[in-house]
Amino acid sequence: MEEVLKINRPFYERYSQLDEREEFWNLLLTPLRQSIRINTLKAPLDYIKARLEERYELEPIPWVKEGFFINTQEFGNMMEYSLGLVFPQEASSMIPPVVLDPKPGELVLDMAAAPGAKTTQLAQLMKNDGCIIANDMKKWRVNVLIANLNRFGVLNTRVTVKDGVYFKRFENTFDKVLLDAPCSSVGMIRKSFKFLNDWSMRKVIMYSNIQKKLILAAYKALKPGGILVYSTCTVDPFENEEIVDYLLRKTDAKLERIDLPLKSTPPVLEFGGKKYSEEVKKCLRLHPQDNNTEAFFVAKIRKP
């Protein structure tokens, strides 16, 4: 805690109102366990898993059957990495595609897709069939996305470079939309203290405003009966519950419960002088200590 205070006092003051538990602060600063996702687009899951188990210890990630914790961070000598058979991906970041559950043949929008871990996971769930529009607004980030799609053998994706708001013109078009929104990245502190140094309330408010525009555009682009998954890797209610509450107030969106085998922290109904709809209880709020992962927030939204 002292360490956080020293680096960024406003950060500590804000989030100690959110979670006072000591393990929240301990886990927030503890390096992450390495995890991977096996690429079933190129070879069968059991076959790759068996080959990996000859050299590494794998522990299944309970909420995604292709995901495993692995006892190495050395990918430079791993054949499976070279061949695009595994994707190093944080365990909690595998949740949004699982919740979205895209099917082969569907039309899916991945609104803020770079660097592409979740896009490749969507393609895998769709068995490379149907169509994904993978968008990101920054050209340099898109280059990383394209490299990852290539390495993973993704054939059903078109990449666009647009502000996500652009897609609101395609009203009632997509079967599924994933909005893994740009955010203040508190969850990423476990990867790099840069995110703790860089955090400021001004940025939280800036991201919150961007997220509101994006979620409205994402919802507009969704077909009636379709599913929108909104996710962030941050803990701030202004970027999570507030965004979902805003969508519920502005549209006819309905929230659905997320049923996965993991522990979670109850969503926030009141914070920083703001109150949110009881409906946001259906969202999934993950703090680092819940499952020893990055912090994450996921909402599953249906368009009636």
Added chain:
Amino acid sequence: MNKKVKKRLIEQYGYAPDLVFEVKPNRRVYAYKPCSFNPRAYTEKGIYFGKIESDGIRLTIEGAFLVGPKAKKNIIEVSKEEAKLWLAGMDLKINKELNGWIILKWGEYYLGCGKAKGGTIKNYVPKERRINLK
């Protein structure tokens, strides 16, 4: 061009996957599946599948994974040790009378394409895909 690529693949490997192929001016071949949605914006599409060389199509690792499982010719199985050496960027010695572009595989892992000539398979694994041998 699409038909030409498929014809060449069938000639070379005995199989062509049912994909759309696009040949860029640098002779690189990109492969993708059709998508009826038009985002009314510039799109990047397809994976780098291979390159048209003067004597055939050289498949990338991704191309080898798409063609390899159903290839009927010009494909050889290597040992685990040879697979490691290959992915580290080494040429391989072979005792077969092979010539031209060959897909290499180890079990269900497809290792890309090499050029067989005079008892050696020349390595084409790009530097950024090579493994460190420890």
